[in-house]
Each structure stands twice: as structure tokens, then as C-alpha cells.
Amino acid sequence: MADFLINTVGLPEWLAWTITAFVAAALILNVIAGGALVFIWAERKIAARIQDRLGPTRTGGRFGWLQSLADGIKLLAKEDLMPEGADGMLFRLAPYVSFCASFCAFIALPFAFDFVGQRLNVGVFFVVAVLGLEVFGVILAGYASASKWSLFGAMREAAQVVSYEVPLGMCVVVPVMLAGSMDLVTIAEKQAGWMTNWYLFHDPFTFVIFWVYITCAVASVNRAPFDLAEAESELVAGFHTEYSGLRWSFFFMAEYGSMFLVSALAAVLFLGGWNGPIPVATLVGLSEGTGDTANYFVRLIGCGNLLLKATLGVLLMMWVRWTLPRLRIDQVMTTCLKYCTPIAAAMFAGAMLWQLAFPGGVVRGLSRPAGEIREGWLEGPGGLSPSRREPLSHVGAEVRMESQDVVQVVP
């Protein structure tokens, strides 16, 4: 978009980048806020149907779809309370820390091929790292509320989130290994084509890893059955007991934003990202070189694909919440340390061996992208240039074999 502003509209470069940044930030903010509105309504409806009742039916017509808006107006109008012994500055800052962590992780998430805030080479790593920073808002909220219940809830949640980062990291490494890059755009690009190209169907180990990832992701965003930090029946409301009104709604926007983020991450890593099950664009004949408008239209459809997959992930999390009972803290830790971590490690080893044994893939997609190049390793800045694909002359024979092996093992 910045190029369009610089070349067509004629703005100076710095101004073009400023406008692009603001537009990108506004779009992401709308995704989070609008998504939160829709998801809160969906949660109430789904919860109601699972519990054999109707849910909101009055606000805005038969389906109560304006209920979230009404809730938002109510929250804005509430009195802004702060407990007497609370640390004022930390109490006020905590919701914003949580929300910032959730929002910043969207910087590296690609919505379509060119629709990404900043295309980071370490995209996956960045997203997982920033997701782990949300725990600071929770700890600060728990401490600054000067209430025993809040502190207990905050400590439990911090322990849970930090523990589940380990199996989450291992689950996330498997698609990175299959794609050969931590760049989210590259990972999704490599799954282009028919549905069989998706990493979910790549090998049985990756299939199992996907479900372990879903478990760890649900635990990481503190959704049921792992939600004892907010356990409404045990700790009043956990770390956000003392929060009301707009501050509370920031915590909830952070939570729904994180749910959407981990679902979108699962979609990009395992479900092909913005690629649909049938490569309509390639079949119809639209490709990279057919002109800007057609390209933009294809990207828009891709963005819609990703949003649909992420929404399905969020709906799955809601379904699980209202179906399964809550786990105790020792059961949560057992699941992490005794089940998720060993399974993730074993599946990682299995996927690695599968890649070694069947480098081209056992089931080839019907239209693999032509000319797959290992990103950054064979060509381009930062890697060997094409003329230097032979190893450096002053390096010994052992290294020559090593580098050739590495080049050959991964197609």
C-alpha cells in the first residue's frame, strides 16, 4: 500500500509509511474489537443451545445480535472502582499490558499473501514470544487488586501459561521444520494447492501434533477446561475480580483476541493459511502476473478463507468450554508435564524421521507449486548465492559433505 501512495498519489516517503502503518493498525484493531463483539454473542448463543435454552433473543430482533453492543454500552457507563489497598498505577496499567501483548502478536500474522503487518523472518517465534507476555498483565492485575482471590488466580494462571509454553513451542516447531522457515508467509505459501498439501495431512505425526497444539493453545489462553484462573465458581472471578466497566472489557478483548490469534496461527501452520481446499484461483487462471485488481481480489478471498478458519477454531474452543468440566490445577499441570510434553517430543522426532525417509511427501498434491526453493538457504542475501552453491574453497572435505547433505535431504 505504501508503494501505491508513493507512486500514484505522490506523497513523500515518510508520510506514505505513516499512513500505511495507521491503516494497518486500525484494521487489526477492528478485527480484534469487531471479533470480540461477534464472539461474545456467539458464545452466549452456543452456551445457551448446548444448555438447552435460547440465549439472547430480545436485543435487536429474534437472534439478539445487538446484545454485545448493549453489553458494551453498559460497561462504558459503569462506575470506575478501585480497591482501597490497591497499587494505583499497576492496577490501572494491567489491562493495557494484557491487551498490548495480544494486539502486538497480530503484527506478524499474515491474512493473505501481501496482507501482513510486517513480514518477519522469525514470524512464528515472535508470535509465540509475544503471546507469552500476556501473563504480565494477569500477574499485575492479581497483585495490584490487593485481594487474596485475585492473587491466587493470577499465580495459578501465570504458572499454567508459562508451563504450557514448552509443549506449545515444540508443537509449533514441526511445521517450521516441514517448511524450512519460521516465516509465516512462507509456511502458508508452501501449503498452496489442493487440500492434501496442508501440513495437517502431511504425515500422521503432524496430525497428532495438531491436536496437541490445540490442547496447548486452549491452555495458553486460559479457556475451559483450563480456566481455573477465572474460575467463576471457585475464586469469584480470579484475577479480574476487582475490575469493572471498561477495564474489565479490555481483559476480555485481550482474551478473545488471543483466542482468535492462536486459531489463526493453527490455520496458517497446519490448515494452509489463506489457501482454500480447492485452488480456485489457479484453476481459473488468475496468478501473480495478471494485474493488480485481479491479484487484490484473490488476496481478499484468501483473507476471507483465513478468517473463516480462525472463526471455526474459536467456535471449537467455545464448544469445548461448554461441554467439558473444569480441570483442577494439579490435573492441568499433569496434562502439561506428563502428557503434552512427551507426546509433542515423540511426535516431533517422528515427523523428523518421516521427513528424512520420505523427503518428497508420500501423497503428492495435484498441483504443487513449481520450483520450490529453500528460503534463504540457496539463494538471495544472507545465504549462499547461486554461484556459490559449491561449498567455500577453504573449507575442508567434511564440511563439504555436510552442506551437500543438508541441501539434499530437504527438497
Add this chain to the structure above:
Amino acid sequence: MMTTVLASVGLMPGVLAMLAGVLPVAAVNWHSVLFLLFAAVACACAVAVVVADNVVRMAFYLVLSLAATAGLFFLAGAEFVGAMQLMIYVGGTLVLLVFGVMLTAQAPFVAIKTSSGDRVLAGMVGAALLAVLLQAAFRVEPWRRPAVAAVVAPSATPIGMALLGVRVDEPAAGAPAAAVRSGYLLPFEIVSVHLLVVLVGAAYLARAKRRRTPRAIDVAASSVGPVVTARQAARSSASALVSGGGR
């Protein structure tokens, strides 16, 4: 909310165009602006850690300072190091530190004050050190005026290969042409074993020990406030009953 966002986005180009006409600079280098932003946050929060008395606030300022440092790493093109800083330092080490702070943030220890003589001495030492370091930083001419920077897309692949022992990056500018550059496989393995040793050691140090005498912290906790245990209450009420019934 959406309408306000859209309105502000729509007004922004107009506002910026006006500012561009008013400000005396030719153009704004956003790299420098972002550097100033992150550097200001990092330095201000570091100074706040020194100045603050409340240990919980010190921990919070430290988190902000280290997160801003990660932003500085991203600006310098070291994306992998920046992501590592966020994940391991801020997301791991500082969470551990904040846990420690919470566990020991009882009332008398939340704000321990140092004597003013110590503070003056520490201030003098700090000022002297800062003067030496700043003078060294500004002395080298090529460090102050970079020319047009080379366009190199940062990639994590050379780091991964170097940690496996194979150097695939271009030789650093200014290095001798025939230099043999080593891989980092041995330090990688050593650090892995080191982390395992630290894991075992910390778990051992923090284990629950069977003690014959109660811990000082348990004695301190039980001596604060009158705690009448159930058995004592039952005993006193039983003795009262016996003495009352016997009279």
C-alpha cells in the same frame, strides 16, 4: 468506535500534511524516531528501576525496559535475537523474577530504603562510569555517521547453521579475506548441558525439605497476630466447662 477510528484515519493524512509544512525538518526518518522512542523507554525505565523503592514497581519497570531493548534489537536487524529476548528474557526470566518478588513481597520488605550516604557514593561511581563509557562511545567517527545502509534482509538461517557448526554468512565487512571462521557447535552443546545442570540444581535447591525445627519464615508467620488453633480453643473451653461444672 469503528466510526471514530475511520474518521481519525481519514483525518490523519490531512493532519500530517499540515505538520509536514510546519515542522522545520525536511523529512522524518522513521527508523530514527522509533529508535528514539525505544531508547527513551529503555533508559527511562532503567533509571526508574534504580530510583523506585517498591520492589514490585521495580520489577514492572524492568519488564518495560527489557521489552524496549527487544524493540531496539529488531530495529538493528537482529530479529532472531530480539525474538529470543522477548521469549526467554522477558517471558521467562522476568516471570521467574516477578514470582520471586510476589513470594517475598511481605509488608516490611516491599520498600527497603538505603542510607543517603550510600546513595551519594553510588551516584558518584555511576556518574564516573557513565562519563567514561559515553566518551568512548562518541570517540570513533565511523560510529556516528552511517552512510546509506546496505539492504540485507535479516534471516535466521545463518544463525541456525552457525550453531550447527557451518558458517554460511558473508564475511563481515572489514574482516581479512582469508580468515577461517569457526562454527558454534561446541558452545551450543555446552550451553545445553549447562541449562540441564541449572534445571536440576534449581529444582534441588527449591525442594521441600523435611525439617526438625520449623523454618524461620514459618515462625515469623505464626508469631504475627494471635492465631488460636482449634485444639487450643477446644482445650480452653473444655477446661472452662470442667472448672465451671466443678464449682
Add this chain to the structure above:
Amino acid sequence: MSHLAAGLPFASVPLFAGLLSAPVGVAHYLVVGAILFTAGVVCMALKRNALGVLMGIELVLNGANVNFVAFSSPYLRGEGAASLGLDGQIIALFVILLAAAEAAVALAITLNFYNNHATVDIDRAEDLKG
């Protein structure tokens, strides 16, 4: 990000405006590193809370890391000037790892001390026994 570093003319106006439009060099990063380092040293010397001393250690290590990354960056220096290259980034990586290990052990020691003496005031750590 590379397009942002494209050369823009120095503004011949006060220093602040000059900083806004001039590219940033290694020296600016070294200043930040120096401030972090000094703040860490003063924090270590000044605080009586053991966890405050630990925070000072973290600041010192971060100041050193900023220096390493600045020396290794290709964006911050002119053509042909010597640079650490990849070595600087890898050293910074190892520093982060070792800092995490050292913080874990230091915290275990601190918590043991707290359990045994009911205080985190390091001025009370005067006996060799216990």
C-alpha cells in the same frame, strides 16, 4: 525496514530535529548500552533487597547485549567499516541463555535465604552459618 534507512539529508537545525531525520549510528546504541549498564551497576550497589540486586544484574547483561547487537548490525555503519557480523548476534544469544540460567539459580538461593531467615535484606546476610 531497509527503505526507512535510505539516506535522508541532515537537517541543519537543532540537535533534536537532526536526530529525527538523520540516520542512527552505532554510537547512539552505545549510549543506550552505557546508560543501561550504569543503571545496573548503581542498582547492584544501592539496593538492599536481594531481588533488587538481581534486577541490577539483568540490566548490566542487557547493556552488554545492546552493545554486541549494535556492533554486529549492518544497518548502523557506513560502507566498509568493520563489523562483528553474525558473531555479535550469536554472542548476544549466548548471553541471554546464560543470564536465564544464572537468574534461576540466584532466585533459588534467594528464596532459600528467605525461608531460612524470614528476610530478603542482604544486610542481614552476615553469618556464614545457616
